[in-house]
Every structure is written in structure tokens, then in C-alpha cells.
Amino acid sequence: MAKEFSVSPYEVKGVVDYDRLIKQFGVEKITADMTKRIEKHAKSLHPMLRRKIFFAHRDMGWILDEFEKGNKFFLYTGRAPSGPMHIGHALPMLFTKWIQESFDVELWLQIPDEEKFLFKQDLSFEDAQEFLEDNLLDIIALGFDTKKTHILIDTKNSGIMYPEACKVAKKLTYSMVRSSFGFNEQTNVGSLFYTSMQAVPAFLPSVLSGKEIPCLIPHAIDQDPHFRLTRDILPKLGHYKPASIQCSFLPPLTGSDGKMSSSNEGTAIYLTDSPETVKNKINKYAFSGGRDTLEEHRKHGGNPDIDVSFQYLRYIFEPDDKKLAQIEKNYRAGKLLSGELKAIAIDKINSFLKEHKKNREKVKKDISKYIYK
Ligand code: TRP
Secondary structure (H helix, E strand, C coil): CCCCCEEECCEEECCCCHHHHHHHHCCEECCHHHHHHHHHHHCCCCHHHHCCCEEEEECHHHHHHHHHCCCCCEEEEECCCCCCCEHHHHHHHHHHHHHHHHHCCCEEEEECCCHHHHHCCCCCHHHHHHHHHHHHHHHHHCCCCHHHEEEEECCCCHHHHHHHHHHHHHHCCHHHHHHHHCCCCCCCHHHHHHHHHHHHHHCHHHHHHCCCCCEEEEEEHHHHHHHHHHHHHHHHHCCCCCEEEEECCCCCCCCCCCCCCCCCHHHCCECCCCHHHHHHHHHHHCCCCCCCCHHHHHHHCCCCCCCHHHHHHHHHHCCCHHHHHHHHHHHHCCCCCHHHHHHHHHHHHHHHHHHHHHHHHHHHHHHHHHECC
């Protein structure tokens, strides 16, 4: 029998079978043809596409059709502050940055600073605000183009967002959100309303410019229920349906079950972790695909598919395909030991984070330049 798993914006449980999820959600798999089309315009291919970490989409073909006619799209992505950001959060952001640069397009970035307050029992509004400041630094430090990036903070930019959210909310019924998110009679009304806010950046640039602009949303696949509803509603308001391109989840330290969680220390590597902390976390927690004894490992080899350190290299930290293939080969052959693989991952992650922390300091003075006024 197939194993149980579930994916929603508010919970990811079990080992996700992505092929089954594609069918469940009704998204399309990214084909080799689609990848070629993207490469043709981008002039290169991001490792996350080559490695099928971005693996599904809605209407990506339409985005490229329009692009070929000279009708540029804008990008939209986001992050709800609920804790410090971890390396899993950086994944769709880094990809978004690549699309922004390769296609030379505008990016609208939503920070719904009310979302996690509404959905999480134990998060106060004030605590979410503290994470907001810190998360903004992490996002901006990833290097988005100042001139082409516009950050919308829900509670600060509500003046332009709320009227549009109301238009969405009027078309969105209780039964639609209930079945998408598993809400019940006890769910607070803020949660019922929330998707209306997340829908707004998908068409706000069209409202502001007075002409329809195609929207492409790069996101982790758990956000799809919000955008499925958004796609139902927007044509009723005279707007395009947003397109999306979707990635799988960076595994938590503990293995392939669920996803990395910012509120669970033992599952996540934060973007602000010290080199020592990264080393300890990987050595102590990172699930290993190695064998129980050295002898067995040398004889039968390790399994990189379930090895978290290897997966971190594959997802983000070793962009060079040749180097990654060599590591994989040596690990499978038992030549590379689990501890040695961990050491490679620690080294790569720490050099990424060292650069990131420097950038966080540098961009402190620039935050206000990014926020929409
Ligand atoms: N709901 C997302 C989160 O929990 C935040 C978000 C808002 C988002 N708009 C988005 C994510 C658009 C991806 C794309 O972090």
C-alpha cells in the first residue's frame, strides 16, 4: 500500500510522493521541452531546474508565449515571518532571483506579517513583528535588484492592498476555503480571510499600471492551494490567472519526513547559524545514508538519495554538476564515508552563510529602498 502523506500550506506530513502530489493538486510536471524553452530565453539553466527541484508548474507555457510576443511578466513570491529564516526558505528565493536576472523582470515580494499570527496559536503579533525585521534582512541579503524589487508588507502596505483583498474576499466563499485548507467551525475568521491577502500581489501591479501584466509565482508546492483559489477568482475580477512554478521541500535535518521547520531547532539550519552550530547540527542530526559499520559501508556503499547532507549539496550548495556527480559516485561506491560527506556539506554551507552574513550587514541601510511606497 502507498504510504500516507499530506501537503497543505499549514502542515506537511510524511514522505511526500511528488508524482502523486502532481495529480492530487492538478499541476503539470515540468517536461524536458519546457526546460529547453526556459533555457532558450534565460541563456542558461539554473541547477534547481536541471535537478528537477523545481518540478511542476501552472501555465508556464503561457508565460513564455507572452514573453516571446514581447509581453513581459512580473514575478511574485513571499515569506510569512514566524521565526528566523532557514536554508529551506532561501531555496525559492534564490531561484526567483535567478529568474529576475535572467529575464530582467520586476519582482513583487509579499511579507504577510499577519499570516502566522493568525494561524499559529502561540505566536503573538509582537513576536511576528520582530521576525519581520530579521527576515527582511535575510531576504534582501540574497541580492535582489533594488530598482526592480518591491516589497509589500501586509500591515504596512494595507492602504493599497486591503481594497483589492476585499474584492477577492467577496468572491471567495466559506466552502471554498474550508475544503482547500481543512477549516472548521472553530477556525478564526482572520484565517478564513487570509487567502484574499495572498492573492493581491498577483494582480496589484496590473491595477497600479492600468494594464494586465502576466504574473509568475515561484513557490514551494505547499502554497499551491492559495494560488488555486487565486486562479479561480481573478478572472472574475477581470484579471489574468497567475502562473506558477513550484519546488519540492528541502528535507529537514532528520530525514525526508515533512519539511524543515523554523520553530523546530533540530530540523533546521538557520541563515544566521554560526559555523560551529552548523557543524554540530550536521554532525549530530543530519540523517545519514551511510552504513552502520565502516566495513559494511566500504563494501556496499552509502545511499545519497536519503542522505540529508548529500541532499543539501544537491538542492543548493554544490551547483557544479560534475562535482556533485563525483561525490555521489564515491559515496555509492563506499569510497566516501558518511563523516567525510558531512564535512563537505558543513564546509559548503558555512561558506554560503559567511557570505550571507556579510551581506546582511551591508543591506541594513537599504531596507527602506525595497519597501513599496
Ligand atoms: N504563505 C507564505 C508563507 O507561509 C508567504 C507567501 C505570501 C508566499 N505570498 C507568497 C509564498 C507567494 C510564496 C509565494 O511563508
